[in-house]
Amino acid sequence: MFVLIYVRAMRVIFARCIVRYTGRIDAELELGDRLIVVKDDGAVLIHATSGLQPKNWMPAGSDLVEEPGLIRVEFPRRDERLEIYLIQVHSDSDHVGELSGRLVKLGSEREFSDLLAVHLGRVEENLTLVGREYRTRVGPVDLMTVDADGCPVVIEVKRARAVGVEVAYQLLRYLHAVGQEERWEGRPARGILVAPGLSRPLTAALAEHQLGFVRLSFEKLTEAT
Amino acid sequence: MFVLIYVRAMRVIFARCIVRYTGRIDAELELGDRLIVVKDDGAVLIHATSGLQPKNWMPAGSDLVEEPGLIRVEFPRRDERLEIYLIQVHSDSDHVGELSGRLVKLGSEREFSDLLAVHLGRVEENLTLVGREYRTRVGPVDLMTVDADGCPVVIEVKRARAVGVEVAYQLLRYLHAVGQEERWEGRPARGILVAPGLSRPLTAALAEHQLGFVRLSFEKLTEAT
DNA sequence: CTGCAAAGAGGCGGC
DNA sequence: GCCGCCTTTTTGCAG
Numbered sequence: 153m154f155v156l157i158y159v160r161a162m163r164v165i166f167a168r169c170i171v172r173y174t175g176r177i178d179a180e181l182e183l184g185d186r187l188i189v190v191k192d193d194g195a196v197l198i199h200a201t202s203g204l205q206p207k208n209w210m211p212a213g214s215d216l217v218e219e220p221g222l223i224r225v226e227f228p229r230r231d232e233r234l235e236i237y238l239i240q241v242h243s244d245s246d247h248v249g250e251l252s253g254r255l256v257k258l259g260s261e262r263e264f265s266d267l268l269a270v271h272l273g274r275v276e277e278n279l280t281l282v283g284r285e286y287r288t289r290v291g292p293v294d295l296m297t298v299d300a301d302g303c304p305v306v307i308e309v310k311r312a313r314a315v316g317v318e319v320a321y322q323l324l325r326y327l328h329a330v331g332q333e334e335r336w337e338g339r340p341a342r343g344i345l346v347a348p349g350l351s352r353p354l355t356a357a358l359a360e361h362q363l364g365f366v367r368l369s370f371e372k373l374t375e376a377t
Numbered sequence: 378m379f380v381l382i383y384v385r386a387m388r389v390i391f392a393r394c395i396v397r398y399t400g401r402i403d404a405e406l407e408l409g410d411r412l413i414v415v416k417d418d419g420a421v422l423i424h425a426t427s428g429l430q431p432k433n434w435m436p437a438g439s440d441l442v443e444e445p446g447l448i449r450v451e452f453p454r455r456d457e458r459l460e461i462y463l464i465q466v467h468s469d470s471d472h473v474g475e476l477s478g479r480l481v482k483l484g485s486e487r488e489f490s491d492l493l494a495v496h497l498g499r500v501e502e503n504l505t506l507v508g509r510e511y512r513t514r515v516g517p518v519d520l521m522t523v524d525a526d527g528c529p530v531v532i533e534v535k536r537a538r539a540v541g542v543e544v545a546y547q548l549l550r551y552l553h554a555v556g557q558e559e560r561w562e563g564r565p566a567r568g569i570l571v572a573p574g575l576s577r578p579l580t581a582a583l584a585e586h587q588l589g590f591v592r593l594s595f596e597k598l599t600e601a602t
Numbered sequence: 603c604t605g606c607a608a609a610g611a612g613g614c615g616g617c
Numbered sequence: 618g619c620c621g622c623c624t625t626t627t628t629g630c631a632g
Contacts, residue, residue: 160426162412164389166472176625177485182478187387189412193427201385201474202418204437205612208480209625212429232625247391247467249426253407255433260402261608285631290542290578291606292631311608316621317515321546322607351620353515401610430627434610457610486623512616516621536623541606547622576605 175232288329400457
């Protein structure tokens with residue numbers, strides 16, 4: 153009797169190598185010792201001995217061809233190509249994984265927005281939710297609402313500590329689009345940013361363009377409800 | 378006689394583990410087999426057997442403490458913490474790298490912009506360069522120029538294949554700021570986007586706000602000059 | 603597939 | 618340090 157276990161393997165090579173990438177840009181990684189990770193879905197990573205980011209990589213779905221001293225990786229659909237010239241292989245081993253548990257995240261912006269949708273009073277009194285990820289011509293509004301007068305109120309939610317100026321213009325862009333929609337029958341639209349904090353230039357931009365701001369963090373919202 | 382070689386090492390563990398991250402969010406990576414990479418600068422990566430991105434990570438500069446069956450990684454400055462519970466270690470080895478060559482990239486936006494700065498004629502005739510990364514109140518303009526009439530012309534350069542609507546508003550934001558600067562003595566400012574391609578909504582937005590567009594890619598610019 | 607925005611984004615350059 | 622923005626961003630989601 154056999155028991156079939158869904159097994160996934162990855163190959164890990166530590167080698168002195170030269171790597172060339174061509175596709176979205178052209179890049180050459182000069183001779184050095186690197187960790188090369190080849191995953192079973194075609195993803196490839198080239199890591200140096202320091203630094204968080206990989207020096208080179210190829211996406212999942214890549215095709216891999218091996219010749220002596222050379223690993224070719226291709227992603228034809230985007231015309232990307234990676235060549236790993238192996239000068240000296242220090243180690244080369246396969247690792248078989250039989251178990252792959254999920255990654256569970258708590259506290260993302262989506263959650264913040266979900267929670268805020270049922271506590272609109274924390275933003276302003278007498279707001280009614282019209283839609284989440286409400287679609288406009290120029291992108292989705294986090295929380296589309298109307299106030300007691302039936303005027304549209306666009307709410308943009310950010311979870312990041314420091315929010316930059318570009319957000320004021322993101323909000324203005326949505327307001328511009330919402331202002332052109334017929335369903336509001338010409339009533340003026342307002343915009344409100346909800347975030348834990350602002351950059352100084354953003355503070356100025358919000359004032360200049362008469363955009364609202366409510367200081368609120370995910371932590372504050374969860375602990376107070 | 379001793380020869381001192383600057384050596385950099387990284388540790389590579391393949392293990393069945395549970396990982397908990399707390400800091401910017403809270404996350405739990407459930408029991409599974411993962412590749413754990415610990416670099417000599419404190420960077421830590423947790424990779425599953427598939428997928429390009431690490432499931433968890435910690436930045437370079439992190440502090441690492443090891444106990445039996447547990448690796449604690451901390452980044453106190455940002456109050457981030459990672460705990461790796463090692464249930465079963467399949468392999469654990471150190472890799473010493475003696476050589477670390479540079480990564481040389483060709484074709485980034487900076488280069489595109491540099492090249493365009495000396496070939497302004499490809500954008501429009503009779504433009505004069507005023508500055509690169511020209512600072513305004515709301516962010517840096519890629520190429521600040523003036524036309525033959527002394528009117529300011531803001532040029533935004535994008536290298537990506539498909540550019541989204543938000544770029545039209547980035548340009549409008551710069552135009553708004555430039556329009557308030559005294560040095561132009563009230564002359565009207567124009568904006569031009571240079572990119573290889575546009576999304577359909579962006580095409581509409583550029584027309585609606587009377588922004589210019591020049592279709593040009595890094596490849597085209599290099600081959601034609 | 604297109605289009606847009608979030609990400610524990612990371613990393614760079616300027617001030 | 619703050620601030621804005623580019624990235625071979627990657628990833629996810631909706632129409």
